[in-house]
Every structure is written in C-alpha cells, then in structure tokens.
Amino acid sequence: GQNIDQPTEMTATEGAIVQINCTYQTSGFNGLFWYQQHAGEAPTFLSYNVLDGLEEKGRFSSFLSRSKGYSYLLLKELQMKDSASYLCAVKNGANNLFFGTGTRLTVIP
C-alpha cells in the first residue's frame, strides 16, 4: 500500500520562503512528484525527483532523500498567486502515481 503524509495547512508571508515536507512509505518507488492544485482545478506538475538531492526550477526547489522516505518542496519569494494546495505524489513500483492529502498554503500580505 501507499502512505504519504504532509501537513494539512501552512501560512506564509508574501516574499518569504516556505518549506512543505512530505514523508512516504510505498510499495516500490520510481520517483516523487510535486503538483500544485488551485481550488476547483486540476493538479499541475511542478517538479520530479528520482535521485537523492535537490532539483531547482526557478522559485521552486524540491529535495529527496530515498533512505529517509522524505521530500520537501521549497518555494522562494512567495507571491499571492502561490496560495494553493501542494500535492506530494509517489510513483510506485507499477509506475502509477499516488497522492498525499495535500498541503493548503495561504500566502498573506
């Protein structure tokens, strides 16, 4: 089975940096993804990690430690439009994607 945990909600200030953590236990592992989801909309792809370390993509970075079953998404220079849910998802041994509960981020002025 799959067990993917994230904090339910976080609040951060515009211009600041926020780190959203994710821990996972899955049957097989073929990569970890982060998706952004605005309310009522489809998830959109943000990042992908399959090897340990940090992947940077503009204001967004994602880190993976496979031995610890741990990842985080780092958002820098927060903007109001970054208010959304951030979904951690793991690709299992059968190459299917399973999502965590998501972290609802609220960016305040």
Add this chain to the structure above:
Amino acid sequence: EPEVTQTPSHQVTQMGQEVILRCVPISNHLYFYWYRQILGQKVEFLVSFYNNEISEKSEIFDDQFSVERPDGSNFTLKIRSTKLEDSAMYFCASSLRTSGMWELFFGEGSRLTVL
C-alpha cells in the same frame, strides 16, 4: 499546447443511475488514468490503462466501475449504479510513457453530483 479534455464538466444524476464520463487524452499518449477527488479530500488513484487493458486498479475501482477505449481517441469511465458517495471530481490523465521522467497531464475534471 496539447491538452486532455473531459466531458461533461458537471453532471448531476440520481442514485442508481448509470453515468459515463468521457475523456480525450493527448493524441500521442499511450497510458491513461482515472483519479477522483472527493470535496476537501486527496486525489485518489482509480485505474490505469495501457494497450487496451487495465494495468492496475485500486480498491475503490470495484465492479461498479469500468473503463473503455471505444475508439482511437476517447477513454471513458462508467459507473454502473451510482451511489451518494460517488459524488466527487473525476480527473482523467494521460502520459506518453511511464519510465524515467514523465509528466502526468490532467484534464480539468468532471464534477459528478449524485442525489
């Protein structure tokens, strides 16, 4: 930019009725998926489909659910006899491959309301 399209965007049905949700995946994609998201809850995997057969299905995907690729472009999810708890947003997704770095492209979703 190619996209996954879903119809209808919203469907209201009576409990016990059959519902068919339709999806047109991105044209050169080979792997197709259905996910659902009950309001306020997580995105849940239902089923994956490749080469005209189901690759994997979750516990949610019981005998009331079926999928079909009736032609070269459509991918459908059928719920035979809807229950109140089937009310959710249903997302179709497709990908070009499954190995290595791949991106799962989601449609905008079909909101199903069962009364």
